[in-house]
Amino acid sequence: MGDAGKLMADTLAIARAAAEAAARHSYGKLIAFLAARTRDVAGAEDALADAFAAALERWQVEGVPARPEAWLLTVARRRSIDQMRRRQTGIAAEDHLRLMAEEIEAKDANEGLPDERLRLMFTCAHPAIDAGMRAPLMLQTILGLDAATIASAFLVPPATMGQRLVRAKSRIRQAGIPFRVPEREELDGRLDAVLEAIYAAYAEGWTDPNGSESRRRGLADEAIWLGRLVVSLMPQEPEALGLLALMLFADSRRHARRSPCGDFVPLAEQDIALWDTAMIAEAETLLGKAAGMGKVGRYQLEAAIQSAHAARLDLGATDWTAIASLYAALGALTHSPVVAVNHAVAAALAGRADEALRMLDQVADDPRLAEYQPYWAARAEVLERLGDRAAAAAACHRAIGLEPDPAMRRFLQAKLATLEA
Amino acid sequence: MRYMLLIYANEAAVQGNPDKVKDVSPAYIAYTNAMRDAGILLGGEPLQPTAYATTVRSRSGKTEVLEGPYAETREQLAGYYMIEAPDLDAAIGWAARCPGAENGTIEVRPLWEMRAS
Known part of the structure; x- marks a missing residue:
């Protein structure tokens, strides 16, 4: 490869790395921002996919923009308007998009994109969405996992999962499921549905502790990531803290659950040297903070049970x-x-x-x-x-x-x- | 968005019990008034029992007319309201207040909006 060729490859690599970093940090934020205004999750996904494709192409020529997130949003928004025009429907949605353009410009002047992922999570876990589809929907919209990855984690054929995701997204749009955090009086029940969906995603990852099937590896990590997100957005909800603590406690023993030859090792016989003590310490802190809020719940109790198991580290017995x-x-x-x-x-x-x-x-x-x-x-x-x-x-x-x-x-x-x- | 609230109830239970009709009527009047006051009511009527229903269809150019409802079900369509609501949560909120939700079932259906731009 000549110098020019190498330079081109480098530019491409930089553009790709920048696009990937933006995807990791901003995907859910961008989907949430777009979808909350158009009520069209699938349309937001398409628009954003186009924007990422455009980024790969243009960033290697023009260089990576100062604010990649804002760049992606501007392109995605333009694509959304094109979609609306092609469909020749949804005047109201086009108004939303025009408002959004003004909003973005105003926002752009001072700070970054508002984080509306919490609203999107409540939409995904709405009671009008089939309970079994809430976790897959969250994994796709917030984290950008593709249908095939989600399908293999939930042991469903990829085409079936794809269809169900499409149906759930069009249901959000057609039935008018709102993008908003519920009012105080209904918050507990609705938050429970969000936490349950995250825990379902975690449990799917949990059944495959060694990540022996490569495609399933990391769904536990993704669920913990979602748990952290809820805690960061709702730090005063003890059950959100409880769920994160529970997942961290369970995950701290991930490597102790199987012997080197892959055999199941019951909790009582696990080698405590294989437990992740940093993770346990973090879980203890979260659980302590939740307990201080004076509202006991299912996840806090389950985390407390895990904490009692973890106490074997100090006590030597259970x-x-x-x-x-x-x-x-x-x-x-x-x-x-x-x-x-x-x-x-x-x-x-x-x-x-x-x-x-x-x-x-x-x-x-x-x-x-x-x-x-x-x-x-x-x-x-x-x-x-x-x-x-x-x-x-x-x-x-x-x-x-x-x-x-x-x-x-x-x-x-x-x-x-x-x-x- | 416009939504239909379709009220399904067991006709037999209501017909055999005229007092029950008397009981729920004031509740329906209050409910209808509340929707009107909130400015969301677009329309709504109760329906005669399915005993008076006639089913019509065209098959190979012939009109077939049958006595009775489209389908025999445990609960029958007894009436409807059409409302304007900002989103599904608001529509569900109104459906939950419907007196028919107590013993029957309310189906919430968005209307197919036929606007062209």
């Missing part, structure tokens, strides 16, 4: 009695059979296996548990402690049949072998 009572509080709040199962396990490990079996019997009829692997694994654990090895083996056998994760299945099979020995 305080199962404390964990069992936290689960009792969580169960009283959520009435979840899944919480009841965890509560029973904690009680058994705290030395109260009789009580644990009664708890499991109480929820045994719940249809949600019939095919829930952890329920049968918990029964096996409790029955073993009570000395009923035959019944424990039967429960363990059932758990194996219900488990889709091979690593977890191997762990349960090893357990069954000891029960039958």
